Amino acid sequence: MRCPICKREVAFPDPQIPFCSERCRLIDLGNWAAEKYVISVPAVPEVEPPEERKEGNGP
Numbered sequence: 195m196r197c198p199i200c201k202r203e204v205a206f207p208d209p210q211i212p213f214c215s216e217r218c219r220l221i222d223l224g225n226w227a228a229e230k231y232v233i234s235v236p237a238v239p240e241v242e243p244p245e246e247r248k249e250g251n252g253p
């Protein structure tokens with residue numbers, strides 16, 4: 195079995211299978227999370243601040 199991230203051989207009784215190490219597992223998780231983030235961009239409505247009008251500012 196090979197690690198899908200770095201293509202290194204993984205010793206079979208490995209708790210990180212199919213990854214060779216926790217580092218590669220986190221890299222894969224990061225890739226997955228990044229893809230998900232791209233798909234679901236948080237839709238933040240653009241709220242314009244109310245225009246402040248200064249009236250009676252004369253002397």
Ligand SMILES: [Zn+2]
Nearest residue numbers: 197200214218
């Ligand atoms: Zn690896």
